[in-house]
Amino acid sequence: MLFKQQALLRQKLFVLGSLAIGSLLYLVARVGSLDRLQPLCPIDGRFGPRGQDEIPLRALQFKRGLLHEFRKGNATKEQIRLHNLVQQLPKAIIIGVRKGGTRALLEMLNLHPAVVKASQEIHFFDNDENYAKGIEWYRKKMPFSYPHQITIEKSPAYFITEEVPERIYKMNSSIKLLIIVREPTTRAISDYTQVLEGKERKNKTYYKFEKLAIDPNTCEVNTKYKAVRTSIYTKHLERWLKYFPIEQFSYRGRRPAYHRTTARTPAGREVPKSSSEDKSVQFILQCHQRVLLLAI
Numbered sequence: 001m002l003f004k005q006q007a008l009l010r011q012k013l014f015v016l017g018s019l020a021i022g023s024l025l026y027l028v029a030r031v032g033s034l035d036r037l038q039p040l041c042p043i044d045g046r047f048g049p050r051g052q053d054e055i056p057l058r059a060l061q062f063k064r065g066l067l068h069e070f071r072k073g074n075a076t077k078e079q080i081r082l083h084n085l086v087q088q089l090p091k092a093i094i095i096g097v098r099k100g101g102t103r104a105l106l107e108m109l110n111l112h113p114a115v116v117k118a119s120q121e122i123h124f125f126d127n128d129e130n131y132a133k134g135i136e137w138y139r140k141k142m143p144f145s146y147p148h149q150i151t152i153e154k155s156p157a158y159f160i161t162e163e164v165p166e167r168i169y170k171m172n173s174s175i176k177l178l179i180i181v182r183e184p185t186t187r188a189i190s191d192y193t194q195v196l197e198g199k200e201r202k203n204k205t206y207y208k209f210e211k212l213a214i215d216p217n218t219c220e221v222n223t224k225y226k227a228v229r230t231s232i233y234t235k236h237l238e239r240w241l242k243y244f245p246i247e248q249f250s251y252r253g254r255r256p257a258y259h260r261t262t263a264r265t266p267a268g269r270e271v272p273k274s275s276s277e278d279k280s281v282q283f284i285l286q287c288h289q290r291v292l293l294l295a296i
């Protein structure tokens, strides 16, 4: 009887021992293989299997890590050469509009592994002094990227500056131009608020929005006021259309679910929103949500 119990115990111990050794061997094998596994990319699988032209995941990892260090200037020339990094002219520019959500658009595009943003607004095409420094100066302002990546910059002042369409056209007539617009009155108020905050920071006083935006003699909207002028999108767009034909534009956006006819100023006053006779433009002006005009 005792002998039988001992044999049973030995059998159980043997099974337990085998399980323990088996689990250990499995864990060793798994940890080894994990080292070789690529981390999961959140956009993987959404676009089907990888094609030859697709960007390797390594690019994304480098973008967050090594590329970032390069941009901060913590890299040697040798490292840049080794990793085949280049400073490329932008293939796409967010040209406006100021206070339209251009920063958010840039950041969102930059999430894509194929896109590398210029962190600062370069103001190459709208600033005569910068423009006189030449295209090489502009290129050198661009972030390091891999040759297959797309460099993108944003300078909302481009949209409203007279000389810019021609200058960009001369650099690259097939460049992608992105314009994100916003309901014009709200945009003008947002523009004013930014200036007002700047004045307040310097302990300066500033005019009320109504005083700047309404002509006291005519009681009409003062189109000479810069924040109002910037919001007259058609006026600026016309200049762009001389160089980049309408067929090159594609419109992305949604009609708003509702339509308010007034906006509130920082002082709490209700002011009428803009309107236009031009139907296609009116459609844009009526949008409360952002719309994107994309020159392709």
Ligand SMILES: Nc1ncnc2c1ncn2[C@@H]1O[C@H](COP(=O)(O)OS(=O)(=O)O)[C@@H](OP(=O)(O)O)[C@H]1O
Binding pocket: 097, 098, 099, 100, 101, 102, 103, 104, 156, 190
């Ligand atoms: N996703 C999204 N949806 C709606 N609104 C948004 C979004 N992202 C940014 N914003 C608003 O956009 C305003 C900033 O625009 P910009 O980045 O173009 O400003 S700037 O011209 O570069 O100064 C700023 O507007 P104000 O709040 O009126 O200042 C932001 O709040």
